[in-house]
Amino acid sequence: METVYLSRRNLLTLLSKLDRKAIGEATECTLIKRDNLHPKYPQTMENISIVALEDEDYYTERKAGPVSPLDEVVIKGR
Numbered sequence: 001m002e003t004v005y006l007s008r009r010n011l012l013t014l015l016s017k018l019d020r021k022a023i024g025e026a027t028e029c030t031l032i033k034r035d036n037l038h039p040k041y042p043q044t045m046e047n048i049s050i051v052a053l054e055d056e057d058y059y060t061e062r063k064a065g066p067v068s069p070l071d072e073v074v075i076k077g078r
Contacts, residue, residue, distance in 0.1 A: 002048075032048075
């Protein structure tokens with residue numbers, strides 16, 4: 001299985017990009033990761049793009065899958 005590691009900073013950046021897009025700013029909501037030389041957390045592919053989408057854009061054909069009840073509270077509170 002391929003693995004990519006996202007730091008809190010990466011995740012917050014993606015959320016910021018979604019918020020910026022929502023207010024009309026130009027952003028592709030994408031991170032490009034090329035960090036396969038990290039000494040502790042090397043991703044397993046040479047590079048990858050990670051694209052953030054709003055739930056209503058992604059879940060058009062099905063409902064979102066289950067998450068831990070502890071995390072669900074955070075998601076709904078957003």
